[in-house]
Every structure is written in C-alpha cells, then in structure tokens.
Amino acid sequence: PPAVMQAMQRPMIYHRGATFRGFFKGLLKQLERVHQTEGSVLVLPGTGSAGWEIALVNTLSPGDQVLAVVAGDFGERWARVAERFGLRVSRVEVPWGRAATIEVVRPALEANPDVKAVLYTYNETSTGVANPLPEVGELVRQHGGLLLVDGVSAVAGMPLEMDSWGVDLIFSGSQKAWMCPPGLVIVGVGPRAWAAGERAGFPRAFWDLREYREQAGTGDMPSTAPLTLLYALQAACDLIEAEGLEQVFARHRALAELVRTGAIRLGYRLLADPAFASPTVTALLPPDGLEADTVVQELRARHGIEVNGGQGRLRGKILRVGHMGWVHEPELHRLLAALEDVTGALRGKR
Amino acid sequence: PPAVMQAMQRPMIYHRGATFRGFFKGLLKQLERVHQTEGSVLVLPGTGSAGWEIALVNTLSPGDQVLAVVAGDFGERWARVAERFGLRVSRVEVPWGRAATIEVVRPALEANPDVKAVLYTYNETSTGVANPLPEVGELVRQHGGLLLVDGVSAVAGMPLEMDSWGVDLIFSGSQKAWMCPPGLVIVGVGPRAWAAGERAGFPRAFWDLREYREQAGTGDMPSTAPLTLLYALQAACDLIEAEGLEQVFARHRALAELVRTGAIRLGYRLLADPAFASPTVTALLPPDGLEADTVVQELRARHGIEVNGGQGRLRGKILRVGHMGWVHEPELHRLLAALEDVTGALRGKR
Numbered sequence: 001p002p003a004v005m006q007a008m009q010r011p012m013i014y015h016r017g018a019t020f021r022g023f024f025k026g027l028l029k030q031l032e033r034v035h036q037t038e039g040s041v042l043v044l045p046g047t048g049s050a051g052w053e054i055a056l057v058n059t060l061s062p063g064d065q066v067l068a069v070v071a072g073d074f075g076e077r078w079a080r081v082a083e084r085f086g087l088r089v090s091r092v093e094v095p096w097g098r099a100a101t102i103e104v105v106r107p108a109l110e111a112n113p114d115v116k117a118v119l120y121t122y123n124e125t126s127t128g129v130a131n132p133l134p135e136v137g138e139l140v141r142q143h144g145g146l147l148l149v150d151g152v153s154a155v156a157g158m159p160l161e162m163d164s165w166g167v168d169l170i171f172s173g174s175q176k177a178w179m180c181p182p183g184l185v186i187v188g189v190g191p192r193a194w195a196a197g198e199r200a201g202f203p204r205a206f207w208d209l210r211e212y213r214e215q216a217g218t219g220d221m222p223s224t225a226p227l228t229l230l231y232a233l234q235a236a237c238d239l240i241e242a243e244g245l246e247q248v249f250a251r252h253r254a255l256a257e258l259v260r261t262g263a264i265r266l267g268y269r270l271l272a273d274p275a276f277a278s279p280t281v282t283a284l285l286p287p288d289g290l291e292a293d294t295v296v297q298e299l300r301a302r303h304g305i306e307v308n309g310g311q312g313r314l315r316g317k318i319l320r321v322g323h324m325g326w327v328h329e330p331e332l333h334r335l336l337a338a339l340e341d342v343t344g345a346l347r348g349k350r
Numbered sequence: 351p352p353a354v355m356q357a358m359q360r361p362m363i364y365h366r367g368a369t370f371r372g373f374f375k376g377l378l379k380q381l382e383r384v385h386q387t388e389g390s391v392l393v394l395p396g397t398g399s400a401g402w403e404i405a406l407v408n409t410l411s412p413g414d415q416v417l418a419v420v421a422g423d424f425g426e427r428w429a430r431v432a433e434r435f436g437l438r439v440s441r442v443e444v445p446w447g448r449a450a451t452i453e454v455v456r457p458a459l460e461a462n463p464d465v466k467a468v469l470y471t472y473n474e475t476s477t478g479v480a481n482p483l484p485e486v487g488e489l490v491r492q493h494g495g496l497l498l499v500d501g502v503s504a505v506a507g508m509p510l511e512m513d514s515w516g517v518d519l520i521f522s523g524s525q526k527a528w529m530c531p532p533g534l535v536i537v538g539v540g541p542r543a544w545a546a547g548e549r550a551g552f553p554r555a556f557w558d559l560r561e562y563r564e565q566a567g568t569g570d571m572p573s574t575a576p577l578t579l580l581y582a583l584q585a586a587c588d589l590i591e592a593e594g595l596e597q598v599f600a601r602h603r604a605l606a607e608l609v610r611t612g613a614i615r616l617g618y619r620l621l622a623d624p625a626f627a628s629p630t631v632t633a634l635l636p637p638d639g640l641e642a643d644t645v646v647q648e649l650r651a652r653h654g655i656e657v658n659g660g661q662g663r664l665r666g667k668i669l670r671v672g673h674m675g676w677v678h679e680p681e682l683h684r685l686l687a688a689l690e691d692v693t694g695a696l697r698g699k700r
Contacts, residue, residue: 008578012531045533047395049573050556081555148452175574181362183395183576205431206400223399224525226533228358228578265442285695306364 001179001326006236008181008228015227027230028216030237034155034245035170035188037162042212043233045226046185048173048206049153054185055119055148055169058209059193061201063085064116067108067145071100071131072124073312078150082119085202090115097283098125099276100131102139106347109143116196122170123154126311128272128283128320130158132309137166146196152176154185156240157252157280157324168193170235172336177252177280179239179325180232189213249281252279255323255332262336263321266343269317283310285317290346292319295339298346304336351529351676356579357585358531371569377580378566380587384505384595385520385538387512387563392562395576396535398502398523400557402431404535405469405498405519408559409543411551412436414466417495421450421481422474423662428500432469435552440465446664447633449626450474452480452489459493466546467496467626469683472520473504476661478622478633478670480508487516496546502526506534507602507630507674514578518543527602529589529675530582539563559697573593602629605673605682612686613671616693630674633660635667640696642669645689648696653688 013019031041044054058065066087068079071094082089092108094100100120109115118140122133133149140147149170151160157177162170168190173181189209197210211222240248256279262271267287270277286292292309296319299305310318323332363369381391394404408414416437418429421444431606432439442458444450450470459465468490472483483499488496499520501510511521518540525532539559547560561572590598606629610620617637621629636642642659646669649655660668673682 015532016658017650017656045395045397045400046556047573047576084552084555125656144532173574180574181578182365183573183579205403205434206396223397224523224532225399226531228689229533231628254663277651300367306367308366 001236001239002181003239004232004235004326007231010231012227015225016220020225020227023234024216024225025219025232027234027237030234030241034237034240035160035162036164037188038189038218039163039188039190040213041186041188042209042216043221043230044185044187044207044212045183046225047182048171048176048185048249050185051150051152051171051173051187052078053085054187054207054209055088055171056082056085057200057202057204057207059146059148059169059196059200060087060116061199063088065090066113066117066119066319067092067112067115068119069100069121070094071098071121071127071129072096073126073314074124074150074152075119075121078119078121088250088324096127097129097271099129100136102132102135105136109139115145117148119148121150123151123158123278123280125153125258125281125320126283126314128270128278128281129276130154130278131276133167134161134165137290143165146192153280153324156236159249162188162190174229174233177324178233178235178237180229181225183226183229184233235236249279252324255327255329256280257280257333259323259336260320263339265339266336269326271314281320281322283314283318283320286319287343287347290343292317294306294346295319295342298342299338302342305335305338311325351586351589354529354582354585354676357581360581362577365575366570370575370577373584374566374571374575374580375569377584377587379579380584380591381536382521384587384590385510385512386514387538387540387624389513389538390538390563390566391538392559392566393571393580394535394537394557394562395533395573397532398521398526398535400535401500401502401521401523401537402428403435404537405435405521406432406435407550407552407554407557409496409498409519409546409550410437410466411549413415413438415462415466416469417442417462417465417570418469418493419450419455419471420444421448421471421479422446422473423476423664424474424502425469426662428471430471431541435661446477447479447621448623449479450486450566452485455486456489459489464494469497469498469500471500473501473508473628473630475503475631475670476633476664478620478628478631479626480504480628483517484511484515491516493633496542503630503674506586507598509599512538512540516591524579524583527674529586533576533579534583548589580652593614599629602674605677605679606630606632608679608682609671609686613689616686616690621664631670631672633664633668633670635696636669637693639694642667644696645669645692649688652692652695655685655688657685
C-alpha cells in the first residue's frame, strides 16, 4: 500500500530514545487488538519461517513429544524443524487439500496423551485450506498441552480471537496479510506459553521471547530495532483499523469467492475442500490437458502477472493465487481476464 | 544516505523470479569484494546480535570448548550466548579500553589447547577499541581452531581481508558501516568454517548457513527475501565501490581523528588505548566533575544531537560517538561545536 511504502521514508530516530519508545508501545497495542488478546504480542526481526523454531524453543525441551498436524507443505516443514531440534514428533497426516478438523486431531491426541504441544497451521498456504482453528483450540484445551499455531498467511486477513479460542502462541510474517515488506515476525504469546517457557530447556538467545517481553515493557527491543519495517507495520495497522477488522475479513472472504467463482467458470477446480477454502490464498487444479506450470509461465509472459505454482508434492500440479493484504477487486478481475486469455490460448494449442 | 533510502522505494519483485535472482547474485558478489574473500558471503534476515548464535550453531557442538576474548560489553554478551548454548567457555578478560592483542590471546590459547574456536570482536563498540584482527588471525591459524569474529561495527568501515587474515567466519549488521536500516545480518564464511559445519552438532533450521549457501547458488534465499533491505544494501555497496574501499577506510580514520582531537581539546579523554582507537566509534571519558550522562542529555536537549552513553559496566561513565557509514566532516564539526557549548555550560554551573 502507498501509505506503507511512504511510512518507510520517515526519518530514522534513535532506537533507544523516548520517541521510539512511545511509537513502539503504541504499535504493540495495535497488534494486540488484531490478535484479540490481553496477552503479549511481540515483534522480532526475521521472516515467517523463523516462527517455527521461535515457537518450539520458547515452550519446549529436547525430547518432548509434540503432535504435528500436517495438511500441506508448510505443516510438513514445521514438523521437520521440530525433528531437527530433537523433539519426538508424532504426525497427523491429512490429505493435501483437506482440512485438519477435530475429527482427525482428536484420535491423534487420544493416542498420544503425553503430547506437550500441538503444531497447527491455521491457513495452509500450499493448499489454500483454512483450517478450523477455533474448534481445534477448544479440543486442545480439553485435552491439555499447548496449541502452537503457524498463522503466517492468516493473521490480519482472517479472524483471530487468540484468547477466547485458546491459542497459546501464534506467529505471522510482515509480508503476508500485514501488507508490509518481509523482515518481521509477529508473535502472539498467551499465559500458558509463558508458563511453559519458564520450564523450556532449549538454549535460546536471539529468539528468547522473555527478553523481547522484558524490553517491550519499556518500549524497547533487545537488539537494534528494524525501524523502517516497524514504521511500515504501524502504517499497515492504521489501515486495518481504519477499515475495521470485520470489514477486512469480509473483504478477504469476498475476494476469495470472486477468484474461486471466476476460476471454476474457466474450468479450473479447487484443490481445497470448498467448506474450508482459504480467504487469503486459492489453489487451483488446471483443466484436464493443461499443465499448471505452463499456465503460471504464460500468465507471466503474456500478462506480467505473477502467481505461484505448487510446492512440495504439489509441484507442477496446481497454481496458487494470493489475495491477501493490499488486494482489491480490480486487480483480481485483471487476473481472471488474463487467466481466461491464457487458458483459451493453451486449449487452442492442444 | 539518500541513495539507500531511495533504493527502498523500488518496486517489489517476485522473490523467486529471474529478476530477483540476477539482482541477488550480483549483490552477493559485491559483498564478497568488501570481505576480500573467495569464499561465501551470505545475507540473513535478523540483526547483528543474531550473529553470535549464527556463528556458534553453524560450526560447533554442545560441550565444545571455546575461548571468548572479552574486552567490552559486546564480547561479554557473546560469551554469555555461548554459555547459554552449552559451550564450555574460557574467557580472556581484557581491561575495557585496552586492545585484545596477541600478547593476551596467545597464553590463553596455550593454556587451552582443546579450544575449538576463538570468539573475537574486531571492533568493540562499547569501548571504541579496534582490536588487531590480522595478528590474531595469524596466531589462531598457527594454533588451530576456528576464528569466529563479531564484525558488527567494523565490516565496510574498517579494512578486512577475510582470506589472507585467516578469518573463518565474520558477521556484521546492515545498520552499521553498511549505512542501511537494521534488519539484515551479513555473514562471511570460509572453507574451514564450512568443514566444521559438517560436523557441528547444534540443531539449526532458520540459521542454517548450509541452506543459505545452497539457495544462494541459484540466487535464492531459503525464506522470503527482505527485498527492501536488500535493495538498500545494494545501493550501499554501490556507494562503497564508487568511493573505493581504501578511500572509505581512509575517510573513517580521518573522521575518527577529527573527533578525537576535537574532544581532547575540550578536556575529554579517550577510553581507548590511542594505539587501538577505533575508526568507527569513539568512547570519551568526560572532564573531571562532569557526568557523562548529563552531557548526553544536554546534547540532545540543547542541540538535538544523539550520542550514546556507556553500557554494561561503563554505564554512566562515558559517552560514545559513532562515526561510521554515511558520516562526513560537517556533521562532526557540528557535533564538536555542540559538545563545546554543552561542556562550557556544564562547567559554568559547577
């Protein structure tokens, strides 16, 4: 958004001064409102992928058992990070494109009563599925254990009530629905996660959330604040609050519906179970006889439009359209017109 | 610098596309030239403080013995990070303000023959001391073990010949002599560090340099590239190469001399051993009867000029003037005039 880009040109201020402290405390309050939490929301330098290990090393100890709910490539990557860090990882595998519902999570929890934490992806970017976080939150609360959530392509674009849903920790990246350049991880932390952190045995320094919390009390960060990105994030929060959270979420739902309807009309099929289709990203299977990657290439070559292909085991099989953050109807209409052109041209060639 | 700020307004490009890859490969080549290395220089999202653990987890295993050369607050903080990560840390303590010379490092190395790595701070920002890295590099090569270097306030402002000096790993932060906003860690990695990395037992994911190296081969980054900051870093490299590395270093030396001479004339004393006074930051002891923090406050209140106070055990005892990156004579003359005004006013009050 122009307002976000302009915010990055604001003059540098001293990152240990009163001006910065007032600014930063205000930003954290805005972030708490978006997370709907009375707990802490912290900002760290990094990208969304750092969230996987931030969540683990701040709440767990090597050898702890965790349940990784894997319904796509990002869930799979989080599970692998957990294994690298020496956690005992039980996987719940969900067919890619289906949702990770309580029906699949409950039996896994019952079979693994010692689970210290559930690793759950709110919005699986690789499949375009929005998983039912509120229901899973309630389930995990009943069972016990922490609910750690990858919210990378969800937070600020999809509803989140961190406290009432029982989310213990959720992280997101500045470049997704936050509409900013990449470079910040935003982490919401609830009281159970803080309590677990007191017992957590992983060594940690740069990712130690306790230090970020302590410094946040005075409006500081443990190391040099990434000021331009924080300016951008504040401008984005201003935009979100001016539009209104409910309206932001409604806009995302409407834009997703627009993309789905338009693509289906052209012969594409949703990868996602329609009941759980994501409001922020749509994954499409091409019409029979068309190669997904060819569609991606032609959209770029003929129209200068970038969409993503599949990743992990979906490589070459789907195309993915992001419609989160600073996206509105006109550019999605242009995208659908381009998709119609490319699809027609490729079909004509067969 | 204006050119750096303008670079951040360049349009966002797709971070997995050919345009990005060409841009990023070119940037890495520029960084290699500044490091004077045939090895790899990698860029990670983060701040300079992340460098401490990036260096450790990529080259060592829990329980390894390391020698931490502590000559100031940043050296001390690195030693503490090493302890947190379960390394056996032997400290060489150097009085703050003195240099960590081979005379103090050699006996410590001889007393600790099993040392796997030496943790060394090239420029100790807290004391304004530039430590003799070339000599220590030669010493460590003779002894064996890795030389891991905190180059946060040094690289791009002070000479560095990574390969010929025997530096195995050195990290720096974008917001120091690189003249950029904070948010990037730049890490130079030599062949011995890579070899050690193959045996290193620390779990790592986001900080895994092997993944950054693998992705750099095709001009990619493992997670979303912090594009605006990379644009800024490229603009800074362009400025540095246009001025010429030798000229950049000479300018820093001249500016440091200007600050030292001016401050001494006003009755301030150098904290640093003059033979090792830093070209990028000067630490000053106030004239007798003046409080350092009062000088810092008055510079801000009367002149709007920000200088730093002391940190760690030097809190309240010194003021520190940074003169690295995009700094030139006129603003340092203004600083010295302001310091003269404040010093005179405070002396008059006594």
